[in-house]
Amino acid sequence: MALLRSYGADRVVTGSCHLLELDNGLKILVDCGMFQGAEEEWNFDDFGFDPSEVDILLLTHAHLDHVGRIPKLVKEGFRGRIYATCATFELAYVVLLDSAHLMEEDYRTRYKKALRRGKEKSVKAPLYSVEDVENVRLLPTEYVKYGKSVGIGKGVRAVFRDAGHILGSSFIELSFKEKGRKKRVVFSGDLGNRHEIVMPKSKKSMKADALLIESTYGDRNHKSLRQSVKEFKKIVRKTLLGGGNVIIPSFAIERTQDILCLLKEMYLNRELPECRVFLDSPMAIRATNIFNRYHDSLSERCREFYERDGDVFGFRGLIFTGSVEDSKRINSYEKGAIIIAGSGMCTGGRILHHFKHQIWNRKNAVIFVGFQAYGTIGRKIVEGADSIKLYHEKVRVKASIHTINGFSAHADQRQLLEWMRAFRDLGDIYIVHGEYDKQKVFKRVIKERMGKKAKIVERGKSYYL
Template sequence: MTFIQSFGAAETVTGSCHFLQLKNGPNILVDCGYFQGENEEQTYAPFDFDPKDVDIVLLTHAHLDHVGRVPKLVKEGFDGKVVALRATMDLAEVILMDSAKIAEEDYKTALKKAKRTGYEKRVPPPIYTSDDAKAVFDLIIQYADYNKAIQLVPGVKVTFRNAGHILGSATIQIEVSEEGYTKSLVFSGDLGSRRDIIMTPPSFVKKADALYIESTYGDRDHRPLKETIDECKEIIINTLKNQGNVLIPSFAIERTQEVLLLIKQMYYDKELPVCKVFLDSPMAIRATQIYNNYHAELNASASKLLLRDGTVFDFPYLQYSLKAKDSMLINKKESGCIIIAGSGMCTGGRILHHFKHRLWDDRNSVIFVGYQVKGTLGRQMIDGAESIQLFHEKINVNAKIHMLNGFSAHADQSDLVAWMSEFEQLEKIYLIHGEPDKQAVFKDVIKEQLHKPVHIVKYGEKIYV
């Protein structure tokens, strides 16, 4: 009998990894991502299944918490086929190579410290290396197109539909024919908002015997996007006029591109004071180039800017800081800067160096434009930390801290309910990708508004479908 087990994103937001064992077919893994925040240690734990038993990996999109452990999967024996959108694999290459580089650098640093005390044998090797990440792209990769079914094996087909979350993001529908009956199993992936600065709205699915749906913001609605944009503009304008700098910790994929689009539009609307805008993240720079390459998949706002000057993102104030020396030169500028740097949750990256130089100055502003997982530095700051520990140094948080949830690339409660309302047949709903308290609220909302059976998935729970 067909069953699904979730070995990640079960009563937590990150670590997406869903194992589908078909009665008479291949073993399918939907996503294989990093755990982040307070569950980070699970990333390094052994898999709860044998990677050699996985025949096919389907990827919903390229965020680290959905693809980050694929090299580990390959390293430990997976040699099957990967199916994903071409844009997803282009972005995944950027994400995975960066992840491998960080893992290797962290290992070298830990080993160097351990050698001073003679404990180098206790230092675990990196979760994977750059060579392991490259090996992912040596596998058989089958590229999907939106809304075109792919026959995986006789009796099993998969269709990718636009999830509207980031470039190449998909909702995955797996149709399994067994004993004259076809079951439709749907994994929402991360769904985007119906009102997004850069992406088109999510596409609908018509039938699901079992729907595995994300619930990150299942407990609430985002504030209206226009209000969020207006507030963001006000913070930027006021900070720059007061001789301050704007620091934006940003996720390399999607959120950075949204912010760039907004700031570029401010420039053309003559709302932006004269300033320097630094994109200080090699990964975000490469991702932005990929977004530009796939501009046909972006929405009307992006297309309008492309037609205006031949590029979606570039404008005269914008500078790309690709190398470390370029990043360090930013510190020489005392004011008049907008600095967009990774990482989005402040768990590493160049944003930490900018915090060291500017977080203590009350003229400056920090704008968080994405979800901050429990246990991350970003979460500490939005929860009101008066100081943070950074590079073995206490840094006072005197800069103004702003959390703008309206930019979220995730659907909110109303978006999720509206998306599910479009199903013509929806038998049972399974909640994944959410914190337990938020899932409990969302479960009650679904029962009240959709009158459908709903279950909160637990880690490793075997669910027969």
């Protein structure tokens, strides 16, 4: 029987890494993500399996918590073939390079500090380097198309279908024969919120003997999108008309493009007051250019924008500030600017520099459009801090602070259930990719609403599918 073991995203959200071993000896890894936040230290642990024995790596999408440990996997001996959509490969490269640069930078700072204390030997080397990322690109890769069945070896076939989560995101159906009988295992990856700002709705699957389902929002439903969009537009208009600037800390992939899309819609509907919109993040600029190139895979609204202008996101007043000089020049705008910058949780990046120049001014507004983890500057501001410490300087928080939660890229409880109900034939359900308390709620809801007993996957435990 097929044997499943998870080595990440088990009772936690991050570190997605699921190993499937088939009777015919094929070892298939689905995702190899990084642990983030409180689990970050786990990245340095052993995988729990021998990377050199893995034959195939399938990638659901390019978020760091699904691809972030691939360079480590390769460093430790993986030489197999990687399958993913073309957009996932492109975005993953951007994400991995950014992650390697950040880790190298962080290492250099820690090393310098430790050197002054004579403790440089105790400084842990980064998880991987830029060179390790380049080594991933030397491995054999196969670009898959949505809905097309591909042979991945030893009679096993894989179909990737649009998960509607981020550009290139997929859920994966694996089929193989076991004792003369056809078996299907489905990995949901992350499933998209069906709000269709940038991403279209996820597709549905037909049959699965076993399903691994994500559960990020398994315990609740999102606020209505319409309400969130209304709120967003209102704050933007009020701040700009009141002579202030709008600062939006944003994640480079998907959320930034959602925001650009909404601003373009405002511009086209003449709802956007005269202003400049700065996309001030090299990574978000790279990601936006990739989204633009794959305009055919985006929502209907984005495809219409492309048809109209030959560019999904561009409109008069939108400026990409790639260089540091251009970024610094934004400081001279005392009013009439919308600044979108990373990092999304304000743990680093250009957003801190904008906070320093803008957050003390009561005419300005900060709009949080994504989750702020405990311990981050973003969280402190959201929770009402009077002042924050930026570059060793105490800065008063006088700008108005707003949190808009309706833009999530994940399906909520109702959407997850709806997606599962669409299966014509659904066997065992395995819950992954979620916080344990939320998974318990989701498990109970699956039992109540679908009459099915789901299992919450545990690290390293063997499940015979």
